[in-house]
Amino acid sequence: MGLGEKVHAITLSPSMAEPFLTFSSRRDLRETVWRARVQRGAHSGRRDNRPVAAQIMTLRQEQAQLHGYASYADYALVDRMAASTAAVSQLLSSVWEPAKAKADEDRALLTEMANALGQPTPIAAWDWRYLAQRVRAQRFELDEAQVKPFFTLDHMIAAMFDCAQRLFGLSFVEQHGLALYHPDVRAWEVRGPDGALVGLFLGDNFARATKRSGAWMSVFRSQSGHDGGVLPIVINNNNFAKASPTLLSFEDVKTLFHEFGHGLHGLLSQVRYERLAGTQVLRDFVELPSQLFENWALEPQILQRHACHFESGEPIARALLDKLQAAQRFNQAWATIQYTGPALLDLALHALPHGTSVDIAAFEEQQCRALGIPPDIGLRHHLAHFQHLYAGSSYAAGYYVYMWAEVLEADAFDAFREAGDAFDQATAQRLLRHIYSAGNREDPAQAFRAFRGRDARIEPMLVKRGLRAAD
Numbered sequence: 441m442g443l444g445e446k447v448h449a450i451t452l453s454p455s456m457a458e459p460f461l462t463f464s465s466r467r468d469l470r471e472t473v474w475r476a477r478v479q480r481g482a483h484s485g486r487r488d489n490r491p492v493a494a495q496i497m498t499l500r501q502e503q504a505q506l507h508g509y510a511s512y513a514d515y516a517l518v519d520r521m522a523a524s525t526a527a528v529s530q531l532l533s534s535v536w537e538p539a540k541a542k543a544d545e546d547r548a549l550l551t552e553m554a555n556a557l558g559q560p561t562p563i564a565a566w567d568w569r570y571l572a573q574r575v576r577a578q579r580f581e582l583d584e585a586q587v588k589p590f591f592t593l594d595h596m597i598a599a600m601f602d603c604a605q606r607l608f609g610l611s612f613v614e615q616h617g618l619a620l621y622h623p624d625v626r627a628w629e630v631r632g633p634d635g636a637l638v639g640l641f642l643g644d645n646f647a648r649a650t651k652r653s654g655a656w657m658s659v660f661r662s663q664s665g666h667d668g669g670v671l672p673i674v675i676n677n678n679n680f681a682k683a684s685p686t687l688l689s690f691e692d693v694k695t696l697f698h699e700f701g702h703g704l705h706g707l708l709s710q711v712r713y714e715r716l717a718g719t720q721v722l723r724d725f726v727e728l729p730s731q732l733f734e735n736w737a738l739e740p741q742i743l744q745r746h747a748c749h750f751e752s753g754e755p756i757a758r759a760l761l762d763k764l765q766a767a768q769r770f771n772q773a774w775a776t777i778q779y780t781g782p783a784l785l786d787l788a789l790h791a792l793p794h795g796t797s798v799d800i801a802a803f804e805e806q807q808c809r810a811l812g813i814p815p816d817i818g819l820r821h822h823l824a825h826f827q828h829l830y831a832g833s834s835y836a837a838g839y840y841v842y843m844w845a846e847v848l849e850a851d852a853f854d855a856f857r858e859a860g861d862a863f864d865q866a867t868a869q870r871l872l873r874h875i876y877s878a879g880n881r882e883d884p885a886q887a888f889r890a891f892r893g894r895d896a897r898i899e900p901m902l903v904k905r906g907l908r909a910a911d
């Protein structure tokens with residue numbers, strides 16, 4: 441390169457590599473980035489993760505054996521709603537074949553697009569995101585820039601409060617003049633249908649240099665029944681870029697609603713013991729209240745009221761909403777395979793009985809072959825850098841929890857659909873009683889059964905992901 445020539449660097453962080461793989465038309469560079477990402481942690485030498493991972497597995501097998509379990513998966517699943525390796529494996533395998541079948545359909549569309557663009561076929565793993573993005577733009581004519589002006593942060597906060605009001609009769613009254621830790625933080629008093637104080641809700645929504653990234657809910661004080669009752673103080677954190685007004689993408693809106701679902705789980709808690717309050721539930725149950733709440737972000741009656749253009753005040757057009765809905769289901773087979781493959785690997789790895797030494801690379805290769813992972817889709821995480829599994833024990837034999845919660849969430853939202861109203865009062869009351877207020881006072885499987893009248897069914901999740909036609 442000559443002097444003064446511009447040089448760009450792409451790091452392997454997902455926030456840089458993912459958009460690059462999605463939008464760069466340079467196929468050769470996409471391949472370079474893709475290969476470098478896949479091989480993280482799998483280069484021989486001092487930074488090779490594979491022997492460390494194998495050692496962790498040996499220690500986990502030993503830990504499980506000391507507790508009297510045949511495998512680490514058996515040991516870990518005792519404290520989960522799924523309760524057994526068989527239940528998890530049944531869930532994962534029931535999405536696997538439908539996802540592969542749907543991916544075949546999507547692959548045909550992507551191949552057509554590759555031909556139209558004069559790109560080589562069969563398509564490779566470094567082509568999928570790029571071609572999918574081109575197909576999405578063509579089929580749904582959905583441009584983020586077109587949608588964002590309708591989603592101001594303040595309007596979307598009003599929208600989520602409106603949902604909480606319609607479902608649970610909550611009202612949120614902003615409090616000014618409280619001593620809070622940063623000027624960006626806002627506080628609302630939360631009151632129940634009878635006007636009684638329920639708790640305090642804080643929102644810290646903007647990114648700043650000293651704040652960690654991502655979105656999360658945390659609790660400054662948990663609800664409990666002691667000393668005449670302790671009310672919760674709950675906070676939601678986001679990392680939106682501050683602007684006037686702050687405009688959100690639809691993904692951001694879903695994140696806002698997601699964290700608010702956790703927030704309500706903390707606020708609505710009605711248990712005696714602090715240790716069982718709010719979100720202190722089993723790991724494969726905790727995402728139910730949050731993922732469920734995302735559904736209301738797409739509710740037309742809510743969006744038509746609150747999603748108004750920040751300049752003209754015009755409510756969002758129905759046609760744009762429909763496009764937004766349809767785009768949600770696009771390319772879900774790819775996302776399902778990318779996620780389910782690693783979840784199956786995680787389970788298989790932790791189900792190995794005590795005393796099995798593992799060659800991480802060989803194990804992964806053999807499992808991928810047995811599962812028939814489509815090479816042009818691949819895995820979201822490989823065993824040499826699967827941080828969920830090794831950074832701590834919470835997600836060991838536990839990567840499946842997102843999908844488990846999604847089954848519960850999609851089936852729970854279907855209860856409202858069956859009742860013919862997204863805010864049906866009888867359904868909302870059951871949801872409040874058995875899920876949002878219940879903390880960990882009841883066995884989660886029983887709590888779900890009490891809410892739904894039966895065990896969760898997997899079909900609504902398959903429909904939601906577009907892997908199965910609606911009945």
Ligand SMILES: [Zn+2]
Pocket residue numbers: 698702727730
């Ligand atoms: Zn969550």
